[in-house]
Amino acid sequence: MGPFELNTTISNLRNLRESDLSAYDAVYLGNIYCRIYEDNFLERLDDLEEGIALVKGQGLRAYVTSYAAPRNDVLPKVQKALETAAAAGADAVEVHNLGVLRMVHEQFPGMPAHIGGFANVYTDAGAEVLKEYGAVRFTPNYEISLDEVGAITSGVGMPAELVVHGKMPLGVSDYCFLLEYEKNWPEKCPTLCQKNLFLKQGDWAMRSVGKGVLSGKDVCMLEHLPALIAAGHNVFRIEAAYETPAYRLNIAKIYRAALQRAAAGGWTEDESAWNTIREHTAVGLCNGFYFGRTGAEYVGKRTQPAVAC
Amino acid sequence: MKASPLSTAKGCGIGLPKGCAKLLAPAGNLEAAKQAFQAGADAVYVGLKGWSRGGARGEFDRKQLRLCIELAHALGKKVQLAANIIPKPQERPKLLRQLAELADCGLHAVILNDVGFLREVRRKLPGLAITASIGCGALNTSDALFYQDLGATAVVLPGYVEPQEIAAVKAKASIQIEVMLHMVQEFIQLGKCWMPSYLNFAAAERGDGSQRLGGSVKRGGVGSCFRICQQPWSLLKDGVEADRRLFPSRQISQVAELGEFLDAGVDVIKIQGRSLPAEMVGAIIGTYRAAADAWKCGQRSDQRTNGNRAALPVMWTVQGR
Numbered sequence: 188m189g190p191f192e193l194n195t196t197i198s199n200l201r202n203l204r205e206s207d208l209s210a211y212d213a214v215y216l217g218n219i220y221c222r223i224y225e226d227n228f229l230e231r232l233d234d235l236e237e238g239i240a241l242v243k244g245q246g247l248r249a250y251v252t253s254y255a256a257p258r259n260d261v262l263p264k265v266q267k268a269l270e271t272a273a274a275a276g277a278d279a280v281e282v283h284n285l286g287v288l289r290m291v292h293e294q295f296p297g298m299p300a301h302i303g304g305f306a307n308v309y310t311d312a313g314a315e316v317l318k319e320y321g322a323v324r325f326t327p328n329y330e331i332s333l334d335e336v337g338a339i340t341s342g343v344g345m346p347a348e349l350v351v352h353g354k355m356p357l358g359v360s361d362y363c364f365l366l367e368y369e370k371n372w373p374e375k376c377p378t379l380c381q382k383n384l385f386l387k388q389g390d391w392a393m394r395s396v397g398k399g400v401l402s403g404k405d406v407c408m409l410e411h412l413p414a415l416i417a418a419g420h421n422v423f424r425i426e427a428a429y430e431t432p433a434y435r436l437n438i439a440k441i442y443r444a445a446l447q448r449a450a451a452g453g454w455t456e457d458e459s460a461w462n463t464i465r466e467h468t469a470v471g472l473c474n475g476f477y478f479g480r481t482g483a484e485y486v487g488k489r490t491q492p493a494v495a496c
Numbered sequence: 497m498k499a500s501p502l503s504t505a506k507g508c509g510i511g512l513p514k515g516c517a518k519l520l521a522p523a524g525n526l527e528a529a530k531q532a533f534q535a536g537a538d539a540v541y542v543g544l545k546g547w548s549r550g551g552a553r554g555e556f557d558r559k560q561l562r563l564c565i566e567l568a569h570a571l572g573k574k575v576q577l578a579a580n581i582i583p584k585p586q587e588r589p590k591l592l593r594q595l596a597e598l599a600d601c602g603l604h605a606v607i608l609n610d611v612g613f614l615r616e617v618r619r620k621l622p623g624l625a626i627t628a629s630i631g632c633g634a635l636n637t638s639d640a641l642f643y644q645d646l647g648a649t650a651v652v653l654p655g656y657v658e659p660q661e662i663a664a665v666k667a668k669a670s671i672q673i674e675v676m677l678h679m680v681q682e683f684i685q686l687g688k689c690w691m692p693s694y695l696n697f698a699a700a701e702r703g704d705g706s707q708r709l710g711g712s713v714k715r716g717g718v719g720s721c722f723r724i725c726q727q728p729w730s731l732l733k734d735g736v737e738a739d740r741r742l743f744p745s746r747q748i749s750q751v752a753e754l755g756e757f758l759d760a761g762v763d764v765i766k767i768q769g770r771s772l773p774a775e776m777v778g779a780i781i782g783t784y785r786a787a788a789d790a791w792k793c794g795q796r797s798d799q800r801t802n803g804n805r806a807a808l809p810v811m812w813t814v815q816g817r
Contacts (some may be wrong), residue, residue: 255688256633256635256685256688257635257636258635258636258657258661259635259636259637259661259664259665260661261636262636262637262638284633284635284636284638284639285611285632285634285639285642285643286634286635286636286637286638286639286640286641286642287638288642289638289641289642289645290638305633305688307582307610307632307633307687307714309582309610309714309715310582310583310584310585310588310610310612310613311585311612312585312588312610312611312612312613312615312616313582313610313611313612313613314612315612316611316612316615316646317611328690328714329690330690330693330712330714330715335584338585355694357689357690357691357694358683358684358685358688358689358690358691359684359685359688360683360684360685361656361685362683362744364683364741364743364744368738368739372733372738382733382734383733383734383735384731384732384733385731385732386729386730386731386732387729387730387732388727388728388729388730391695393691393694393695395731400684400691402694476693476697479697480697481693481694481695481696481697481711482690482693482694482695482697483694483695
């Protein structure tokens, strides 16, 4: 790995083919929320195999994610996806469910496991347990601050993967209420959840993706990248599972250039980047819980653009 | 196959001895515990002041907890202690000390949420039974095996899992299975929600050696979550309001299907609701007790239902957890 890794999430082969990945180092394949998401890699294993080959063919690392909250009926499919990942040469699997982590540990002992954000890593003690199950990297629970993340990485000796841009996951459900609208809307499942859908209450907004709820605002850590690099972090994610290929590319180009400047110690702001970020933001920016504040707040020099969704 | 890295469970949970499921009642105060025991609960679970996922409402201080343990022991019953918000690293020693003191006073079991702290308690307090909280988000057989490996005595599953799922878990796992058969199912799965703290991360509230984080279900408790999911939201499609709605939620009351769950091998029937009034706890427990007693312990039921859902208190609502 170079001085840093920039990665993203892509749910299906169509999206993968449409995406220019030149600014990325790695891609997570699959949709963690819903089995019937349009041609979800985790259900279409031939696509998954092809997707892994496509990603690796571009010189990138291919990771396979897994469902955030699988019940027993899903485990056989998870098993098949893990087998496909291993056979096709995936570089790691991402696990959000501790039962799935146990499956990886027991049945695919050579496969590196990345712990996902729904696995609830809040503390060094929790991370230590997961490390013993083969975890080599963790996405901290989104609620904890950078100070707390730092205490875990230094205490456990396991790198953290940080969402630096995109819509932060806020919850996962067993039920898709968007299906209630199918009979009255022209949009239908399995593409219904890809539409521009927000839940709003006063100034609060969240993005609905059916079985998941994401932050309405985009997490943006652009101006804080030098501090992240200085703190020793080097794995960064642009969370773009429900975004367009244009978003995926344009945001990544900004972050890649900025990370290169920060890693070289020559940090300068690129004003034009902020215009691009604003163009790709529906309801504004936040930086999640990294500074110990309300997740929807933005801490930094930049004021968040107020844009109606 | 590679061996699991951690030792297996010790201790004796609420569900033992095998063969007949135990009834575990919520108690937010001593009166609720008394009513629960009178109505037939085998055990109650209570919150430890400052430390329970159920939030600050209805927690016991150590004096009240000692009285509750004495009451339970006098009746031949047990107490589980909910200490299931996730403690910060600097808080763990304080909580561990409290648990050690309470174990010395006869506390039977503790409900925990964080895998790291769970393992620490298993190693340092080997005589204390440990339940992996419903906030751990366990849903499947492999989850149950994970917590079994870790040394938990029991794991809680939500009441919307089907009896055949429980039977599948029981076929492979020896850990006790508690199922919250009477509960509110919110839209977001238990243990997987941080919508409230995204919208409002309130000032910290200091508890008894703990520092609750308002807005965080995982670190502050349910009572601090501002009821985000119970408020009306506008659903905007392409920027235009398409609907005004609540998040879906429903009351789960599996008393009418209790026989199927008991046939599946449930070890502990758990009832949600530490904030419920004592008389309502008593009424709910009495209804489940009658249904459990009607099911012949250890014999398969050939009837689909044996519980009377209509006998449950009508006041039980989504707001009444």
